[in-house]
Amino acid sequence: MDYNIHEFSSGKELLRNYPKNLDILIIDIQMEILNGMDTSRKIREFDENLEIIFMTSFPEFMQEGYEVKAYRYILKPINEKKITKNILPCIDEIMKKRNNYLTIKVKNYVDRIKIDSIIYIETDRPNIVIYTHDNTYTTKMSISKIEKILSEFGFFRCHNSYIINLKLVQSMNGNSVVINGKSIPVSKYRVKGLKLAITNILGDIIC
Structure with missing residues (x-):
């Protein structure tokens, strides 16, 4: 290299x-x-x-x-x-x-989204809405399925309805987290796991 x-x-x-x-x-x-x-x-x-x-x-x-x-x-x-x-x-x-892209079906065509560009994902049953820096995509998929796909790429399900990109977290306050300027709720039973996930992302400072 x-x-x-x-x-x-x-x-x-x-x-x-x-x-x-x-x-x-x-x-x-x-x-x-x-x-x-x-x-x-x-x-x-x-x-x-x-x-x-x-x-x-x-x-x-x-x-x-x-x-x-x-x-x-x-x-x-x-x-x-x-x-x-x-x-x-x-x-x-x-x-x-x-090299990593997420391939999804949007209406009548297939689209590829660069995983690193995803900010957060929100449920809109029976669909999910994927928010990126440049666009918004709606596709029919369960949030549990996409959670499994993205878990190894630094994403965390902080709420039943939300998955966030940990690298884009700006602050955490009580039962909410700010990511890319938007406040997203955090389930109380996921707070500890989220803090641990952020620790793993940030490294030595709080290990």
Whole structure:
């Protein structure tokens, strides 16, 4: 596999010389002038696909990480084992995303949806409605069936009527979760499982 590594001395330098088709960004939260979190917020204004891995000594930044859809947090001190543990799964996920599509029947034709583009899914019996960044699809399928299909791709059924993309969770408050600006209910008996699923997605910071 071919790859390029870019190094930047600051958040401002990164933003000024942002590489084309960047896949993974490993960034320290503590930086002068423009910290890693603020740099990531600016990047999210124009790049939704980048996977961001934060390095930090402060676990309290985890909540802010929801805003920028962080892939993982690596707690300092940093060593080769921690880097490998977090980067290799990230590379695997990127490769899977490039090749994984959901094939559904919409009315009289068949459509293919890029799985990574799905924000959340809602029941509208006997159909389900699939919301993506660019479109909305209605297809006749049970939510239980699509839950089984998407479970290995970082999706979680937070309510009898909803499945969400964990990587797009912005915040969680009581019995609801905000994803892509929309508040979605969370069943009280699924709260613990959702927190655990988010922990597994975010990595070391709360493991």
